[in-house]
Amino acid sequence: MDRKTHWEDVYRTTAFDELGWHQAHPTMSLNLIESTGVQKTGNLIDVGGGDSALVDHLLDHGFEHVTVLDISSAALERAKDRLGDRAHLVTWIESDITEFRSSKTYEVWHDRAVFHFLTEAEDREKYRETMNKVVSAQGHVIIATFAYEAPPTCSGLPVVRYSPQFLALAIENDFDLVESFEELHHTPGGNKQPFIYCRFTRRKL
Ligand SMILES: C[S@@+](CC[C@H](N)C(=O)[O-])C[C@H]1O[C@@H](n2cnc3c(N)ncnc32)[C@H](O)[C@@H]1O
Numbered sequence: 001m002d003r004k005t006h007w008e009d010v011y012r013t014t015a016f017d018e019l020g021w022h023q024a025h026p027t028m029s030l031n032l033i034e035s036t037g038v039q040k041t042g043n044l045i046d047v048g049g050g051d052s053a054l055v056d057h058l059l060d061h062g063f064e065h066v067t068v069l070d071i072s073s074a075a076l077e078r079a080k081d082r083l084g085d086r087a088h089l090v091t092w093i094e095s096d097i098t099e100f101r102s103s104k105t106y107e108v109w110h111d112r113a114v115f116h117f118l119t120e121a122e123d124r125e126k127y128r129e130t131m132n133k134v135v136s137a138q139g140h141v142i143i144a145t146f147a148y149e150a151p152p153t154c155s156g157l158p159v160v161r162y163s164p165q166f167l168a169l170a171i172e173n174d175f176d177l178v179e180s181f182e183e184l185h186h187t188p189g190g191n192k193q194p195f196i197y198c199r200f201t202r203r204k205l
Helices: 003-013 028-034 056-058 073-089 121-134 162-170
Strands: 041-048 065-070 090-094 106-112 133-148 174-186 192-202
Touching: 003 073, 028 056, 028 106, 028 133, 028 174, 028 192, 041 056, 056 065, 056 073, 065 073, 073 090, 106 121, 121 133, 133 174, 162 174, 162 192
Parallel strands: 041 065, 041 106, 065 090, 106 133
Antiparallel strands: 133 192, 174 192
16 A cells, blocks of 8 residues: 555544544644744744644644645645634645655744654655755754654554654754654553654754
8 A cells, every 4th residue: 555545544534533643732843843933924834744733733823824734635634624714824735745846945844753654765865855955044843753662663654763863863964953852642542652852953054
């Protein structure tokens, strides 16, 4: 099964609050976004945002230019339905991140539990190339992945598990690691998943 089919199936068959990665309040992501100091008028992109509630909270906080990208149209439709009248305030992009191209730049690139699915070096290289092109000169990158102690699969797919240092190496030398945190995520099914969250800034030349 290709990855788009996998994710479309997931979002067509599993309710919002039954998804293993579901968070009613994405506190760590919101705190890290606040730490970037991005203006409310800045461009933010949630890469592989799915039907996450992060976008709801970003709108609540007054961010005016939020983009949610996901490989699954079903995920994006669910998020739009939930937001109702506010859905038009958001830019929705259905794309595989490894194929995404944009002339727009973003001050904040946020990815929770997406990069870790890229188990092929070629896909990670495409992700990095895109991130390098679209994150602005003063931009910030926030990536959350499974930690070393986490299970080897997520949503039934194999993942690469990272430490902050290993993740910094994986995104290579255009960004500096500013801070990192651990979070023990409790899935709705009662399992524990250790995550790392890392915030990077673009390296000054
Ligand atoms: C584990 S979920 C995390 C969703 C969301 N970031 C969150 O924290 O609630 C992974 C998400 O990444 C999306 N995804 C997986 N591979 C992708 C890819 N190559 N390009 C874009 N989105 C992808 C899936 O459709 C899914 O919504």
